[in-house]
Every structure is written in C-alpha cells, then in structure tokens.
Amino acid sequence: MKGAILPARGWADKLTALFWRRPGLLLLLLITPPLLWLGVVYLGSLAALLLQSFYSIDEFSGVVKEEFTLKTYAELFRAQNLDIIRRTVLMAGAVTLTSAILAFPIAYFAARYAKGAWKAAFYLGIMLPLWSSYLVKVYAWKLILAKEGILTWAAEGTHTSWIINGILSIPGLESSSLSTSPAGTFMVFVYVWLPYMILPMQAALERVPTSMLEASSDLGATSAQTFRTVILPLAMPGVIAGSIFTFSLTLGDYIIPQIIGNSANSIGMAVYQLQGTAGNIPLAAAFAVVPILIMLIYLALAKRAGAFDAL
Amino acid sequence: MRSDLSLSDPRLSGPRASLGLKAAAFAGLLFLHLPILLIFLYAFTTEEKTYQFPPPGLTTQWFGVAWNRADIWPPLWLSLKVASVATILAIILGTLVAAAMSRAKFFGREQLSLLVILPIALPGVITGMSLRSAFGVMEIPFSTWTIILGHATFCIVIVYNNAVARMRRLSGGIMEASADLGANAFQTFRYVLLPNLGSALLAGGMLAFALSFDEVIVTTFTAGQQSTLPIWMYNELIRPRQRPVTNVVAIVVFAATFLPILIAYYLTRGGSETAGGGK
Numbered sequence: 270m271k272g273a274i275l276p277a278r279g280w281a282d283k284l285t286a287l288f289w290r291r292p293g294l295l296l297l298l299l300i301t302p303p304l305l306w307l308g309v310v311y312l313g314s315l316a317a318l319l320l321q322s323f324y325s326i327d328e329f330s331g332v333v334k335e336e337f338t339l340k341t342y343a344e345l346f347r348a349q350n351l352d353i354i355r356r357t358v359l360m361a362g363a364v365t366l367t368s369a370i371l372a373f374p375i376a377y378f379a380a381r382y383a384k385g386a387w388k389a390a391f392y393l394g395i396m397l398p399l400w401s402s403y404l405v406k407v408y409a410w411k412l413i414l415a416k417e418g419i420l421t422w423a424a425e426g427t428h429t430s431w432i433i434n435g436i437l438s439i440p441g442l443e444s445s446s447l448s449t450s451p452a453g454t455f456m457v458f459v460y461v462w463l464p465y466m467i468l469p470m471q472a473a474l475e476r477v478p479t480s481m482l483e484a485s486s487d488l489g490a491t492s493a494q495t496f497r498t499v500i501l502p503l504a505m506p507g508v509i510a511g512s513i514f515t516f517s518l519t520l521g522d523y524i525i526p527q528i529i530g531n532s533a534n535s536i537g538m539a540v541y542q543l544q545g546t547a548g549n550i551p552l553a554a555a556f557a558v559v560p561i562l563i564m565l566i567y568l569a570l571a572k573r574a575g576a577f578d579a580l
Numbered sequence: 581m582r583s584d585l586s587l588s589d590p591r592l593s594g595p596r597a598s599l600g601l602k603a604a605a606f607a608g609l610l611f612l613h614l615p616i617l618l619i620f621l622y623a624f625t626t627e628e629k630t631y632q633f634p635p636p637g638l639t640t641q642w643f644g645v646a647w648n649r650a651d652i653w654p655p656l657w658l659s660l661k662v663a664s665v666a667t668i669l670a671i672i673l674g675t676l677v678a679a680a681m682s683r684a685k686f687f688g689r690e691q692l693s694l695l696v697i698l699p700i701a702l703p704g705v706i707t708g709m710s711l712r713s714a715f716g717v718m719e720i721p722f723s724t725w726t727i728i729l730g731h732a733t734f735c736i737v738i739v740y741n742n743a744v745a746r747m748r749r750l751s752g753g754i755m756e757a758s759a760d761l762g763a764n765a766f767q768t769f770r771y772v773l774l775p776n777l778g779s780a781l782l783a784g785g786m787l788a789f790a791l792s793f794d795e796v797i798v799t800t801f802t803a804g805q806q807s808t809l810p811i812w813m814y815n816e817l818i819r820p821r822q823r824p825v826t827n828v829v830a831i832v833v834f835a836a837t838f839l840p841i842l843i844a845y846y847l848t849r850g851g852s853e854t855a856g857g858g859k
C-alpha cells in the first residue's frame with residue numbers, strides 16, 4: 270500500500286499536498302494580493318472620495334475644513350450646477366441613442382452575414398478603433414471639424430455647406446464652426462464610443478438562433494415583423510450593455526468637451542476644474558459622486574433588463 | 581448538420597444581406613477608420629498655424645523637428661516606464677484573480693468580479709478623482725508611482741478578461757493528469773498551465789500596455805506636475821504650437837497602441853474569446 274504513494278521530495282511537494290488537503294488555502298493565497306490591491310487602492314480611494322465630498326471649503330481662506338457637513342452637496346443644487354448635470358445627462362442620452370442606431374447595421378451585418386475573412390476583417394475593423402489611442406481620435410476630429418478643415422472643404426465642393434450652416438444656426442448649437450459647437454462635441458462622442466456599442470450588440474445578435482428566424486418566417490411573419498418581434502427583443506440585452514458604456518463614458522468625459530465644443534461645462538470638466546485651478550476638492554468630489562449615482566440607477570435598470578448576460 | 585450542406589447548396593447558404601444593410605455596415609466601418617488617416621496626412625503639411633485642407637504643400641521636415649524637440653523625450657520615457665510597470669503589475673494581479681475565479685465557487689465571487697470590472701465600468705473621471713482624494717487625505721505627494729497605481733488598477737481587468745477566457749476553455753483534466761503523473765503544484769504551473777496560458781497573458785499584457793500608454797483621463801488627476809506623452813499631447817491640443825509636430829507625436833502614440841492590439845489579436849485568434857471584450 271505504502272509503496273504506491275510517492276514520497277514527498279522537498280517543500281514543493283509538501284506544499285502541493287497541503288493545497289490538495291486544504292483547497293481553500295490555495296484560493297486564499299491566490300486571492301489575497303489582488304483583493305488587497307483593489308480593496309486598498311480602489312475601494313480605499315472611493316471611500317476617500319466620499320469622505321472628501323462631506324467636507325467643505327472655507328470660503329475666505331480656501332482651506333478644506335475636515336468636518337462632516339452636507340453643505341457641499343447642497344451647492345450641487347445651485348441652478349448653474351444643476352444645469353451642468355442636466356446638460357451632461359442629455360448629451361449622454363443623445364450620444365447613446367445615436368450610437369445604438371449607427372451601430373445596429375454594423376453589428377447585424379457582422380453577426381449574421383459576414384463569413385470567414387470578412388468576419389475577421391469586421392472584428393478587427395471594430396476592435397482597432399476601439400483600442401487605438403483616444404487622444405489621437407479626438408485630435409483627428411479637431412482636424413476634420415476645423416473651419417478651414419476637410420469637412421468645410423468637402424461641403425463647398427459638393428455644395429452642401431448649407432447643411433453645416435443650418436446645424437450651426439440651431440439655437441444652442443451656434444458657433445463659427447463645428448469644432449467650437451456642441452454639435453461637434455456630440456459627433457466626436459458618437460465616433461469615439463461607437464465601437465463600445467457595436468461589440469456587445471454583435472455578441473447578442475450572434476446568439477440569436479437561426480432556427481428562431483426560420484420559425485418566425487415559417488409562421489408567416491414578414492421580415493419586418495421578424496425584425497421587430499424576434500430579433501430586436503433578443504438583441505436588447507446587447508443594446509443595453511453597449512449603452513452602459515456609451516452612457517457612462519460620455520457622462521464622465523472632460524477631454525472631448527474641452528477640445529471640441531464651446532467649453533460649456535460638463536460634469537467631468539467641473540470635477541477637473543474644481544480640483545485643479547479652483548482647488549475646491551470637496552465640491553469636485555461631490556460632483557464626481559453624481560455620475561456614480563446616475564450609473565448605479567442605470568445599472569440597476571439594466572440588470573433588471575438582463576443586460577449582464579451579454580457582457 | 582446543416583452547415584456542411586450549406587457550403588455546396590447555394591439555396592441553403594443562408595440569407596443574403598440587402599444592399600441597404602451592406603452599404604450601412606461598410607459606411608459605418610469607413611466612418612470608424614477614415615478620420616485616423618488624416619492624422620498621417622497632416623504630419624506632412626507645410627502649414628503649421630491652421631488645419632487648412634487640402635494642405636498647401638507637403639514636407640517631411642516635421643519628423644526631424646519632433647526628434648530634436650527636447651520637451652518630447654521626457655514624457656515619452658515616462659509613458660513607457662509607467663505602461664511597462666503597470667502592465668507587469670496587472671499581469672500578476674489579473675492572473676491571480678483569473679486563477680481564483682476559475683477554481684471554485686466561493687463566497688464573494690460575484691462581488692470580486694464586480695470589483696475587478698468597476699475601475700473600468702465607472703467613468704475615468706471618478707477613478708481619477710477618487711485617487712486624487714485619497715492622495716490628498718493621506719498626504720501622498722505625486723510621483724511616478726501615483727500614476728502607476730491608477731494605471732495598474734484599471735489594467736487588471738484587461739489581463740483578467742483574457743486569462744479567464746483561456747482558463748474556461750482549458751480542460752481541468754490536464755491539470756489532474758499532471759498531478760497524477762507526479763508533478764507538484766509548481767511543476768504543473770510551470771509546465772502545463774503557463775504554456776497554455778502564455779499567449780493569453782501576453783495578449784492581455786499587450787492590451788494593458790496600449791491602454792496605459794495612451795491613458796489621459798485618470799492620469800491628469802494622478803500626475804501632478806509630471807507629463808506623460810498623452811498629457812503632453814493634451815496640452816498641445818489646448819495650446820497648439822507647431823501643429824504638425826503634434827501630428828508626428830500622434831503617429832507615435834497611435835503606433836504604440838496599434839501594434840500591441842494587432843499582436844494581441846493574432847495571439848488570441850481562433851479562440852472564441854475576444855481579446856478585449858469590454859475595455
């Protein structure tokens with residue numbers, strides 16, 4: 270009996286035996302470093318953010334008073350700050366909706382019709398813009414939307430300048446060029462976050478079984494009916510998953526509105542400016558809590574709609 | 581079943597896309613790619629004060645000018661340093677989480693997976709502002725390490741995604757076989773797990789590097805007065821000096837992210853997992 274079991278050859282074997290007898294121990298060893306890192310660095314920081322948001326700033330000396338107060342949160346409800354929040358949420362909603370509409374044909378084609386090499390090309394074609402440098406993409410749009418840039422040139426060449434001028438005369442979007450109008454900000458947001466919408470959408474569409482579509486047409490549905498009653502509901506979790514990205518990313522971004530647009534404040538820009546030049550860290554922290562709350566509500570709604578199965 | 585039939589029989593080869601759908605899909609792809617090309621074109625323009633199109637003339641002088649600009653090199657080195665260290669940390673931590681997740685169901689498993697994803701699911705401004713608050717509360721001065729701390733945190737999920745997808749595909753049988761053949765846990769790790777996991781970790785590392793190298797949102801909160809290459813670029817976008825030089829740097833940043841992504845794609849190709857399933 271004893272001969273069948275090899276003798277332990279040193280500490281490595283002894284440890285292996287220990288792991289075998291106590292699987293929990295190995296798990297503990299594996300999980301402790303990342304848990305410590307994420308727990309201390311990330312959750313710790315989030316706690317610090319919350320803590321700071323309950324501090325306030327002394328209006329005369331500009332020094333942070335480390336006493337619990339709700340004064341800073343009350344400042345969020347000033348008309349100008351509410352306006353910033355409202356405008357940012359509106360922008361995030363518009364960007365999400367437009368991304369969903371633009372993403373659908375790409376995702377649908379890639380999921381259902383692209384085969385072999387085309388499939389790979391589509392995958393890379395979506396993946397590369399998603400991962401390639403964010404700042405470079407934003408910069409590219411500064412070149413495109415500039416008054417003397419390619420878009421104006423192309424519009425003049427095709428006699429469609431009236432479209433651009435029309436957009437720029439809409440109240441709220443007025444500016445001398447798209448690169449300094451909120452319309453430009455919107456376009457860049459859609460461009461930069463579009464791949465984040467396509468991928469989960471495509472994943473959801475790929476899971477729609479062909480047999481269901483066949484069944485639908487066998488039962489006499491037109492392709493429009495099949496689309497509306499079979500494909501769309503099944504793709505919805507993917508759309509919602511994608512919208513989490515587009516919504517959340519737009520909500521917190523402060524680079525794009527600063528480089529392209531009329532520098533009207535957004536939540537991200539408010540946080541950035543308050544912690545930087547203004548030196549009002551408590552109010553910056555309180556502003557940063559706003560997107561967290563909005564996203565928590567959004568995530569709770571998305572979870573109910575079953576979006577997380579598609580992530 | 582049906583799939584082998586469909587190859588030979590055109591009637592069964594599945595529905596064809598309508599022309600409208602095809603056009604919309606390809607137009608969408610073009611929309612995603614064409615803007616980047618302009619970055620390349622404008623690196624050669626002779627006009628340095630505006631973004632005039634078409635460029636009045638073409639020149640290659642800006643590459644030399646960029647090379648000789650002393651203010652570009654320190655940010656480049658800093659970015660490389662930060663991205664390398666953050667990637668190594670993310671590979672270690674991400675692999676550990678993936679290994680733990682693939683083992684068993686345990687208490688808090690769902691919460692852990694949420695915790696890993698959170699730094700990237702929440703807007704970057706929150707991660708940045710949180711770290712900034714923590715440094716403020718604990719009176720930690722800004723340094724290269726404060727940047728790395730932030731970058732490693734959101735890079736963990738990238739490595740984790742790749743590693744966990746590979747582990748899911750890996751049959752548990754080979755680990756048991758290794759143990760049955762007398763290998764201890766470390767030998768199994770070295771000779772069985774690592775060779776199987778290697779390319780997924782490398783892919784995850786590549787993506788983490790690309791993400792860290794061009795990150796700007798979190799970095800502005802954790803860098804203080806330091807300047808990484810994206811921060812340098814960001815300042816140039818707000819207060820342009822020699823615009824084509826910015827384009828040359830943009831090409832460098834683009835290449836430094838593009839190549840790792842491409843390599844990551846080829847490393848994880850064939851598997852059903854997506855190299856970057858959710859950035």
